[in-house]
Each structure stands twice: as structure tokens, then as C-alpha cells.
Amino acid sequence: MSAIDFAAAAPARIAMPAPAVRARPYASPYLAGVGIGLVLLAAYVTVGHGLGASGGFTSVAVAGVAAVAPEQAAASPVLGGYLGGGGRGPLADWLVIELIGVALGGYLSARLAGRARRTVERGPRVTDRARLMYGFGGGVVMGLGAKLARGCTSGQALTGGALLSVGSWIFIATAFAAAFAAAPLFRREWT
Amino acid sequence: MTLPFLASDAGAAGLGVALAVGVAFGWGLERAGLGNARRLAGQFFGTDFTVLKVLFSAIVTAMLGVFWLAQMGILDPARVYVPETWLLPQAVGGALFGVGMVAGGLCPGTSCVAAAAGRRDGLAVMGGMLAGILLFAAAFPLIDQLYEATPAGTLTFPDLLRVPPGTVVAAVVAMALGAFAGVEAFERRAALRPGGAS
Numbered sequence: 001m002s003a004i005d006f007a008a009a010a011p012a013r014i015a016m017p018a019p020a021v022r023a024r025p026y027a028s029p030y031l032a033g034v035g036i037g038l039v040l041l042a043a044y045v046t047v048g049h050g051l052g053a054s055g056g057f058t059s060v061a062v063a064g065v066a067a068v069a070p071e072q073a074a075a076s077p078v079l080g081g082y083l084g085g086g087g088r089g090p091l092a093d094w095l096v097i098e099l100i101g102v103a104l105g106g107y108l109s110a111r112l113a114g115r116a117r118r119t120v121e122r123g124p125r126v127t128d129r130a131r132l133m134y135g136f137g138g139g140v141v142m143g144l145g146a147k148l149a150r151g152c153t154s155g156q157a158l159t160g161g162a163l164l165s166v167g168s169w170i171f172i173a174t175a176f177a178a179a180f181a182a183a184p185l186f187r188r189e190w191t
Numbered sequence: 192m193t194l195p196f197l198a199s200d201a202g203a204a205g206l207g208v209a210l211a212v213g214v215a216f217g218w219g220l221e222r223a224g225l226g227n228a229r230r231l232a233g234q235f236f237g238t239d240f241t242v243l244k245v246l247f248s249a250i251v252t253a254m255l256g257v258f259w260l261a262q263m264g265i266l267d268p269a270r271v272y273v274p275e276t277w278l279l280p281q282a283v284g285g286a287l288f289g290v291g292m293v294a295g296g297l298c299p300g301t302s303c304v305a306a307a308a309g310r311r312d313g314l315a316v317m318g319g320m321l322a323g324i325l326l327f328a329a330a331f332p333l334i335d336q337l338y339e340a341t342p343a344g345t346l347t348f349p350d351l352l353r354v355p356p357g358t359v360v361a362a363v364v365a366m367a368l369g370a371f372a373g374v375e376a377f378e379r380r381a382a383l384r385p386g387g388a389s
Contacts, residue, residue, distance in 0.1 A: 101213020139319015
């Protein structure tokens, strides 16, 4: 590769704020992907279902609503299903525990690699505040999309994708297509 | 012995699996760099292909695992829950999700990893997710027809195309390898990742 190509690619790396502890480079994405695939396989063969994330968020949201307005939570066709018998459905419980594990595993990995630090990941042209607002707004739209699609990258793309579910592959296709199509609108946020 | 191992995911054993699986999943996502929103968003600007490489490596690995364990009679695939197909809501929901993902730079799972690693933008995405779910619940009377439209039940490609599972598995492997070769060639040409890890 030429020096010019190197310079063109460099800003993405240089823009990262200097870490207090020297951060180790990330693993090979193929190796990490195979690892995640084995974790998914372990879930299939032990409990008979795959991974999830948006379902865990729903359980947390339902628990919040149930704490302040129990009748409304029970009456909602969206939220009521996550109340189940004895407070919460078993799968919902499983997903909440799994999600706590995701945060724990992410923290341990980042900490041991010197990558855990208080910062905001953003492009060089936006403020932290603007990036946090984009993040919140993106979260809202993802929350709507994940509920409508009955799952997210974990529950649909990974879990259903590996089981060759038609709906999961539709989700993968439209999510990627829409993200590429919308990317120019968010260029300022990232580049 | 026939797998799955546990009859239910409830109880201490199931929840222990939940925690172990979660920790390993979060570890894998962070190791890949997907707790970093800029890396994830780079997928959609053609500057970083980590998302594609990780997603398809994971899908192919788990798919081959299920296929071979079922072939060998160790795993009963009928006891593994396959997410149901709802054509229209999953197409529309996927599109919304994709827009939210490039705006937020993280998906629901990776937002937890980002937040746990100290990224405040991860917390912002998590807060947005909770708000979006509550908004969906509040707006449900307006969108329930879309939500319930075009149910197709449990529908897999081997069922739909009436071909043996092995044929679809081979096609997905070929597609993934083709995609990997394509992005590797693109990266080499653009020299996008000097000293890259692949």
C-alpha cells in the first residue's frame, strides 16, 4: 500500500482520544465472530433458544411501568405479555439475566484490554452533547423497529439467521439496506 | 443423549446459563470492537467491515453447529425455538432498526457493552431503546394491524424452497465466503486498514 492511501485512512484512528492506559488492538473479527457463533450454539444446545437483547430491554421497561402504573402495564397488549405469571415470563427473566451478563462480559473484556474509559464515541465534527442526542434518537427508532420486527440484531439477525428463518433474513436485508441508505444523513455525526 | 440439555430455561440452571452465555457474548462483542460506535457505524460508510465479518462468521458457525449436531442425532432441532416469520412487520421493523442503528451507532446488545466500557453514548442508546419500546406500547392501537399483518408461522428457507437443509446451509456458507472475499478485496484496494488485523 502507498503512503497516500495510509494517510487517507488514518483520520479514523487518529480521531480516537488518547487512552489513559494503552489500549490493546481488537481481535480478528472472524475469530470474534466464530466465538460468538459458538456462544449462540451453546445457548441452542443447553436451553433450546438463542440470544436476545431487545426482549431484555422490554422486560426492564415493563418492570418500570408496572412499578408506577400496574393496571396500565397489565392492560397493554405489548407490555402485558412480559408480566406473565409470578411477575415476569420465564424467557423475559432469562433475557434480563443474559443482558446483565453481556454488560459484565463487555466490561471485563474492555478492562483487561485497557479499553475501558469514560468517553463519548463520535466523529470529530459533532459535540458530545449532539452525539448523545443522536444516540438517544437512534435508540428510540431502534426500539420501535425491534418491537415491530419482534427482535433485534441478537434475537433476529444472529439467532434466527443461523436457524435459517425467513423472517430473520428479511430483517437482516432491510436493516442493512436502510442503514446504508440513511448513512448520508448521519455523515456529520461520524466523519 | 439428546440436546437441548435443559427442558426449560427457567430455574437456577437456566439462569446460570443465561449469565454465562451473556458474559461470553458481551466478551466476544467487545473483543471484536463492536462496543465502539464509530467502528460499528463505519460499516455503513464503507470504512470498517467488522459488523459484516462478525455477524456472518457467527451465523455460519452456529448454523454449521446446529446442522452437524442434528445430522449426528445429538441435537433435536425441533426442540430449538425458531423465531416466527411475519413478513411485513419484519421488513418495516428491520428498516426502522437500520436507520436507528446508523444514527445511534450501536445495536441493543452492543449498547450495553459500550455503556459498560464507559461510553456515555452507549447509555444514551440504552435510554432511547427503553423510550422507543414505551412509545411502541403507547402507539400500539395505531399500529397493531401492521404488527399482526402477514403471519407465516415458523418458516425456514428449507421449508419455503422445499430443499434439504444442507443445500441452504451450503448456499449460506458460499454467500458468506463470497462476502468476506469481496470486502477483503475492497479493503486491500482502498488500503482502508493499514496493518489490519485480518
